[in-house]
Amino acid sequence: MYMMIKHTHLTIIALTFILFVISFVLTIRASDKANNKLLKVAPHILYTFFIGTIIYLAAVNPLNLYPIFNGWASAKLAGFVFYVLSIAFALKWAKTTLWRIAGFLSAVFWLAMTARLGFADHLKVENINEQATTYIELARSILTVTS
DSSP: OHHHHHHHHHHHHHHHHHHHHHHHHHHHTTOGGGGOHHHHHHHHHHHHHHHHHHHHHHHHOTTOOOTTTOHHHHHHHHHHHHHHHHHHIIIIIOOSHHHHHHHHHHHHHHHHHHHHHHTOHHHHTHHHHHHHHHHHHHHHHHHHHHO
C-alpha cells in the first residue's frame, strides 16, 4: 500500500507541473483558454489529493521522517510551500511578462530542489545518526581534555 501511495504522490506532482506549464504558456500568450475552468479547478483538486498522500506517507513511513522533528521532511514541506507560492506568483500576482517568467523559473527551481531532496537518502536517516555521534564524541573529547 505504501508504494502505491508513493507512486500516486509522484504522479500527482507530475500532473500538477504539466497543468502549471500549460497554464503558464496560455497566460503568457494572453489566451482566453487560460481561464478554462479545468485549468483553474484541477490543480486545487490535485493539491488536495497531494496533501492527502503527504499525510499518509508521513504517518506510515518506514523511516520515521516527520516534519519538524526531521530536517529532511521539513525541507521537503518548505520546498512544496515555496513551489506553490511561485506558481501563484507566476500565474496570478505578477503583472508583467518578465515577472511571470521569474515566477516560472522560481517554481521550476523549487520543484527541482524538492525533488532532489527526495533522492538524498543520506540526509534522511544516516546523517542524523552521524551528526549525533559527532556531537557526542566532541563532548567526550572536551570533557576528557578539561578533566
